[in-house]
Amino acid sequence: MRRVRIIAILGCAAFLFLMARLASLQLFGSARLQAEAALRDSDVRMLPALRCAIKTSAGEILAEDRHVIDLVITAGALYPDRAACILLADQIDRARRRAEVLGEPLHEPLPGGMDAQALLDRWARSAGRECVRLAADLTAAQAERLRPHALALVPPGAKKSAVLLRLGKPLPGLPVPRELWFDITALGMTLGAEPLWSDLLRAITGSVARLRGGAHFLAELEETLGGRPDGAAFPAIDYEGRRACTVVKEAEIVPPILSEDEGRRLLRHTDLRRRYFRGVQLRAKEEGGLFTLRRTYGVVFTRERRDVCGRLQALAGREGFGSAALSAEFRRNAQEIIARMDAMPRRADAFFRRKFEEKRPVRSPDIAWELAEVWRARYLEHALFTREQLLIADLGAYGDDGVRLLELLPAGVPIAVRSRYVRRYPQGESVGSLVGLARPWELAVDADSPEALAAFQDEVREHRDFLKELRAGPDVAARFSERRRGAPPLRTPGDAVGIQGIERDLDARLRGLAGLQLAAPGERIHIPPLAGNDAELVIDLGFTRAMYGVLEDAARGMPSGYACRSGIAIVMDLENGDLLCLASYPSFDPDRYLSRDPRYLDRLAARAKDAPLWNHCFFPVIPGSVFKLVVAGAFLEEGGSPGTAVYCKGRDHPDYHCPNHGLPDGDAAWNLHEAIKRSCNHYFVDLGTRRLGRDKLVGWMGRFGFNGAPAWLPPELRRSGAPDYAAELRDLRYYMCYGSGEIRVLPLVMLRFVAAIARGGSAPRPRLRADAPVVHDTLPLRPASCEVLRKAMRAVVAEYPGTAHKPECGLFPAFNAAVKTGTAELDPRLGTNNAWIVGFAPHRAPRYAFVVCLEHVARGGHGGETAGPVAAAALKYLDRANPALGLRAAGTQ
Ligand SMILES: [Zn+2]
Numbered sequence: 001m002r003r004v005r006i007i008a009i010l011g012c013a014a015f016l017f018l019m020a021r022l023a024s025l026q027l028f029g030s031a032r033l034q035a036e037a038a039l040r041d042s043d044v045r046m047l048p049a050l051r052c053a054i055k056t057s058a059g060e061i062l063a064e065d066r067h068v069i070d071l072v073i074t075a076g077a078l079y080p081d082r083a084a085c086i087l088l089a090d091q092i093d094r095a096r097r098r099a100e101v102l103g104e105p106l107h108e109p110l111p112g113g114m115d116a117q118a119l120l121d122r123w124a125r126s127a128g129r130e131c132v133r134l135a136a137d138l139t140a141a142q143a144e145r146l147r148p149h150a151l152a153l154v155p156p157g158a159k160k161s162a163v164l165l166r167l168g169k170p171l172p173g174l175p176v177p178r179e180l181w182f183d184i185t186a187l188g189m190t191l192g193a194e195p196l197w198s199d200l201l202r203a204i205t206g207s208v209a210r211l212r213g214g215a216h217f218l219a220e221l222e223e224t225l226g227g228r229p230d231g232a233a234f235p236a237i238d239y240e241g242r243r244a245c246t247v248v249k250e251a252e253i254v255p256p257i258l259s260e261d262e263g264r265r266l267l268r269h270t271d272l273r274r275r276y277f278r279g280v281q282l283r284a285k286e287e288g289g290l291f292t293l294r295r296t297y298g299v300v301f302t303r304e305r306r307d308v309c310g311r312l313q314a315l316a317g318r319e320g321f322g323s324a325a326l327s328a329e330f331r332r333n334a335q336e337i338i339a340r341m342d343a344m345p346r347r348a349d350a351f352f353r354r355k356f357e358e359k360r361p362v363r364s365p366d367i368a369w370e371l372a373e374v375w376r377a378r379y380l381e382h383a384l385f386t387r388e389q390l391l392i393a394d395l396g397a398y399g400d401d402g403v404r405l406l407e408l409l410p411a412g413v414p415i416a417v418r419s420r421y422v423r424r425y426p427q428g429e430s431v432g433s434l435v436g437l438a439r440p441w442e443l444a445v446d447a448d449s450p451e452a453l454a455a456f457q458d459e460v461r462e463h464r465d466f467l468k469e470l471r472a473g474p475d476v477a478a479r480f481s482e483r484r485r486g487a488p489p490l491r492t493p494g495d496a497v498g499i500q501g502i503e504r505d506l507d508a509r510l511r512g513l514a515g516l517q518l519a520a521p522g523e524r525i526h527i528p529p530l531a532g533n534d535a536e537l538v539i540d541l542g543f544t545r546a547m548y549g550v551l552e553d554a555a556r557g558m559p560s561g562y563a564c565r566s567g568i569a570i571v572m573d574l575e576n577g578d579l580l581c582l583a584s585y586p587s588f589d590p591d592r593y594l595s596r597d598p599r600y601l602d603r604l605a606a607r608a609k610d611a612p613l614w615n616h617c618f619f620p621v622i623p624g625s626v627f628k629l630v631v632a633g634a635f636l637e638e639g640g641s642p643g644t645a646v647y648c649k650g651r652d653h654p655d656y657h658c659p660n661h662g663l664p665d666g667d668a669a670w671n672l673h674e675a676i677k678r679s680c681n682h683y684f685v686d687l688g689t690r691r692l693g694r695d696k697l698v699g700w701m702g703r704f705g706f707n708g709a710p711a712w713l714p715p716e717l718r719r720s721g722a723p724d725y726a727a728e729l730r731d732l733r734y735y736m737c738y739g740s741g742e743i744r745v746l747p748l749v750m751l752r753f754v755a756a757i758a759r760g761g762s763a764p765r766p767r768l769r770a771d772a773p774v775v776h777d778t779l780p781l782r783p784a785s786c787e788v789l790r791k792a793m794r795a796v797v798a799e800y801p802g803t804a805h806k807p808e809c810g811l812f813p814a815f816n817a818a819v820k821t822g823t824a825e826l827d828p829r830l831g832t833n834n835a836w837i838v839g840f841a842p843h844r845a846p847r848y849a850f851v852v853c854l855e856h857v858a859r860g861g862h863g864g865e866t867a868g869p870v871a872a873a874a875l876k877y878l879d880r881a882n883p884a885l886g887l888r889a890a891g892t893q
Contacts, residue, residue: 046492048420049512049529054435054502057770060541062435063503063590065421065496071392071405073415075337076385082341083384090345090380323401329392337389344383352376391415394422423496425590427541430548433615434539434582436501437590438510466490476518477525484513500613505716506535506769536770538578543571543877550873551585554854559869560808562861564835564854566610568617570751571850571874574840576774577764579717580848581874586612618719620744621853624824624863625679625803626836627739629789630753632672634700635687636785642672644691648682655734656681676792677802679821681738688737697732698725703780705749712777713748716768722746740824751851752777754838757793758818758846760786793818794843804837809868814892815875817841821863831860837867841875842886850874 053064076083355375359368395402395417406417423438466483470476484490491497492514498507515529547569557563571581586607592600593613604612636642647669648658658681675683688697701707702725709721722744723729735741748766756763756779765775796802796819797811803821804811811817819839826832835854840846852867852874879887 045517046490047515047517047527047529048492048495049514050421050531051423051438051496051512052510052532052534054506054510054535054537056541057536057538058541060427062427062431062537062541063423063425063438066424067396068393068420068422069395069402070390070418070420071395071415072388072418073337073391074385074387075341075383075389077415078334078337078389078391079341082338086341086345086384087380090348093345323398326392326398326401326405333389333391340389341384344380348376348380348383351379388416388418421496423590423594427545428591429587429589430545430583431539431541431587432590432593433584433587433613434501434544434617435590436498436503436505436615437593438496438498438503438507439594440496470518477516477527480516480527490514501615502535502537502716502768505719509533509535537768538580538770539582539768540580543874543881544581544583546877547571547581547583547870547874548585548587550870551583551854554866554870555585557858560861560866562835562857562859562866564858564861564866565856566616567852567854567867567870568615568747569850569852569870569874570617570747571848571878572751572755572764572766574755574759574764574847574849577767577776579766579768582615582617582768584615584617586610587615588612616853616855617747618717620720620722620746621855622824622826622834623739623743623745623750624822624834624836625681625738626750626820626822626838626863627743627745628676628679628684628737628822629757629793629820629838630701630704630706630745631684631688631692631697631737632676632789632792633704633753633757633781633785634692634697635672636788637700637780637782638692638696640687640691642788644687645669645671646675646680646683646686648680656685656738658682672788673792673795676789676820677795677799679738679796679803684737685734689732689734694729694732697737698729700780701725704753705779706745706753710746710749712765714767714769714772717748717766720746722749739822747851747853750838751849753779754820754840754851755846755849756781757786757789758840758849790818790843793820793839796820797839797843803862804864804868806864809864810872811868811875813889815841815872815879816843816886816889817871817875818843818846819868819871821867823862826856831858833857833861833863835861835863835866837863837871839871841878845886847882847885848878848887 050067051065054062055064056062352372352375356368356372359371392398392402392405395405398405420440425432425435425437427435470480470483490513495511495514498504498510503510510532512532513530516525516527518525551567551569554560554567555564567585569581569583570579572579588604589600593604635644650658650668658678670678670680670683672683674680692700698707705712706722707726708724710718723742729736729742733741736743739745751766752763756777760783761781762776762778765777767774797804797809797815797817798813799805802812804819806812811819817839818841819837822834822836822838824834824836826834833856835857837852838850840849850871852870854861854867854870857866875887879885
């Protein structure tokens with residue numbers, strides 16, 4: 001209900017705002033300005049699209065967009081006087097700097113120059129004056145007659161000088177126009193005193209009607225006020241709505257001590273800024289009485305009389321309006337906008353200098369200067385007048401107060417309501433690195449980063465050019481609709497862009513298409529944004545979360561006593577290839593990351609070497625002894641016999657030894673089964689280097705999928721490749737045969753290989769998206785070879801002295817699993833290892849395949865005793881979910 005209300009008000013407020021804005025432009029501007037206004041000031045905005053959700057097949061939300069409504073304003077609309085002063089002071093400074101740098105003679109546009117602060121001070125002193133024009137184009141005699149009547153209206157105690165007679169801007173060949181003004185500030189009138197104001201006008205109307213020559217004045221009043229000045233029936237005056245024609249606020253922003261020439265020179269500077277300095281004029285001032293002959297010139301800035309900030313502050317702090325938090329946020333944001341605006345010239349300067357230095361080597365200094373000036377001007381213009389600033393972020397968070405504020409916003413207040421979407425990740429860290437994150441497409445204006453600034457400028461220019469071009473031609477809707485489907489994708493500020501994980505891989509699917517809102521005189525186009533499509537993942541969220549906890553424990557050395565730094569656990573359903581678990585530790589919480597909480601970011605930075613933002617399941621790792629399965633597979637497929645005996649020297653080999661199985665008598669001859677069970681290094685060095693050789697082994701690695709990037713994996717699972725061994729591996733060194741040295745494998749490739757062993761050569765292709773097809777690949781592994789390997793892998797668990805047989809490995813006798821362990825030495829001096837365990841279960845009718853790898857295990861922890869318990873935890877979870885599968889051995893608990 002509340003949402004419906006907000007949206008209805010939203011549309012209405014935007015429309016009123018627009019109409020008021022156009023009306024004021026038409027009344028205020030010249031024909032040229034009007035044309036410019038139609039082109040530039042019509043409200044063209046791209047509307048952000050909803051980015052769709054990432055969820056699990058069970059319907060749990062992993063990432064979704066939340067709709068947020070903000071109250072925004074441009075700084076220039078909020079503080080037009082301040083922005084104008086900043087720009088004007090900037091113009092003056094530029095002229096001076098230009099003269100200095102280029103060694104030109106200095107033409108001071110102003111006596112002594114003037115900086116922004118001085119202009120602001122001057123403005124502050126004079127900005128309180130509010131005048132109402134009573135009559136224009138009077139002859140001197142008419143003005144004289146009118147004046148006493150007007151004076152009679154001045155309340156007792158107010159300054160008599162509140163009635164001003166002014167000379168207008170003289171035009172060649174025409175008499176100088178005279179105007180009669182009321183200075184309502186001097187009269188003690190305030191904005192809020194509306195009844196008094198109406199009374200005053202009514203009184204003026206009545207008394208002026210009696211004047212000879214007053215008809216002109218009445219006609220003008222009638223026209224400007226739009227009502228009938230017939231006394232009693234005078235309409236309530238909505239002077240906020242009519243401010244453009246009735247009430248102006250004037251302030252001198254440059255002292256009235258310029259010669260006419262100086263004044264004109266300054267005016268030329270401001271001319272470029274016509275659309276902001278709409279009321280800037282060179283005005284002759286009268287001094288020392290009504291009609292003096294001495295004439296000086298001041299530049300006068302006439303602004304529309306809308307004290308937006310004051311009004312809103314009053315509104316937000318209003319009695320009974322409720323929320324102190326809302327008022328506080330408003331005030332804080334308003335102050336921040338002021339601070340940003342004040343800092344703007346300094347930032348623009350830094351930007352200018354950089355641009356100038358960039359261009360100087362390739363251009364002549366004056367051209368470089370000019371170019372830099374253009375960049376600088378655009379920067380300031382954009383920052384001060386175009387860029388939307390947040391007044392209230394997420395209005396919905398204020399509940400009813402937010403809705404009430406919207407209802408109370410008067411039309412004509414140049415504040416707009418903007419929709420945006422905020423990405424949220426409710427599942428936190430356990431799936432953070434898998435889901436990844438999408439970040440709003442917005443480049444901050446940061447003067448300290450040249451790249452960010454350049455990108456910001458490009459963004460602004462591209463956006464503006466596109467919209468400008470769009471407005472210039474016919475068939476806006478059709479052209480926009482076509483362009484938004486194009487490549488590169490049309491972004492709107494605030495669009496989320498996937499930069500990591502699934503968010504990045506499925507960006508094109510999740511992302512919607514921007515909409516367009518265009519309102520120009522006589523034209524109103526609204527093309528709604530189009531949402532993207534949800535993405536559904538097959539992962540078991542509860543399982544992945546549980547396994548993340550197990551990996552977290554493993555990092556603390558629980559339960560093995562050997563702490564690791566990072567680790568992964570992947571489990572695949574062999575029926576369809578569904579990746580039920582893709583846990584990777586450490587990970588990160590995308591919500592907290594996007595909140596930019598500095599303490600959290602520091603914590604992540606401290607763990608940077610363990611890459612918490614990346615899901616390690618997709619990156620190649622040194623495999624250690626699990627690679628022996630690949631060597632064994634190659635050997636069997638080359639026709640090698642499983643009975644092949646190799647004499648192992650135990651610990652006595654000069655380069656390596658077989659620490660896992662050294663016999664009391666030091667040496668023995670093994671067959672393939674025993675060699676896998678005991679993980680005999682010597683056996684596989686013999687197979688690899690003597691019986692297969694480099695070419696054959698690399699050839700089989702390629703056929704099994706271990707060479708390079710796995711093209712058969714879908715893009716969301718293919719973030720990295722293994723080395724291209726066929727191209728890069730010259731010599732097969734002995735240590736490569738037990739998975740050390742240059743050998744790296746992708747965990748998902750190892751998973752598929754293990755799945756193929758489990759299923760007699762046919763393996764399901766790992767699948768993460770629920771809408772991906774179920775594909776079974778046939779690997780070149782004969783059923784007979786698989787049978788040999790399966791039996792050997794079961795022996796690793798079930799027979800003494802299998803490397804995963806010991807009770808501390810957690811697998812035997814509890815689980816009907818078959819595995820191969822691996823321990824890859826990373827740093828022999830420190831004893832850090834990668835500890836692996838890969839396998840499947842139940843071993844007689846395999847349903848699941850798994851890969852566990854703990855990286856940087858300390859103090860020489862081995863695959864079986866460190867990774868084994870992690871695999872056991874996975875089997876325990878799966879057994880609880882599917883007790884009928886027989887994952888657990890009968891009679892065990
Ligand atoms: Zn051995």
